[in-house]
Amino acid sequence: MPAYQPTADQFRAFRDDPHDGPIAQVNLLKFRVKAEYAAEHPLHGADEPGSAAYARYVDAFGVAAAEVGGTCLLHGTTERYFIGRGDWDAVLVMHFPNRSAFIETLNHPDYQAMHQHRDAGLLCQELITTRPTDG
Secondary structure, three states: OOEOOOOHHHHHHHHHOOOOOOEEEEEEEEEOOOOOOOOOOOOOOOOOOHHHHHHHHHHHHHHHHHOOOOEEEEEEEOOOOOOOOOOOOEEEEEEEOOHHHHHHHHOOOOHHHHHHHHHHHEEEEEEEEEOOOOO
8 A cells, every 4th residue: 555654663674674785666656736845845835746846856865865875777757557557657766785875865964855845746655675686
C-alpha cells in the first residue's frame, strides 16, 4: 500500500541491515494535483503542479547525495504501463555506495529546507531498496 514515510520498524530494518555495499532505491511516485506548501512558505498559493515542487526536491537531494557518493540514475515520468495497471506518475532511481551514505543524506544540513518541496509535491510513494545480486 502506498505510503508517505517509512515506519519506524522499516527504518530500523534498513539501518540495521548488515549489507555494507552499494544499494539502489526505486521510488514510485504519485504527485499532488497542485503543490501544497505550508502557509508560511513563499510558494504557498502558487498555482503549480505537485510535480514541479517535487522536482525542486530532487534537484536539491541530488546535490546532497552527491556529497556522499550518491547519484540519480533516473528521474522520469511514467509513459505507460506495459505490464500491470499501476497509478504512479514518475519513477526516481537513486544509487548510494552504502546505506550509511543514504542516511547521511537524510541528515544533511539542508534536508529540512529541501524536504518542504517533497511535502508540497508528493501525495504518496513506494520506495524499494535493492542490492546487487551475485552471479
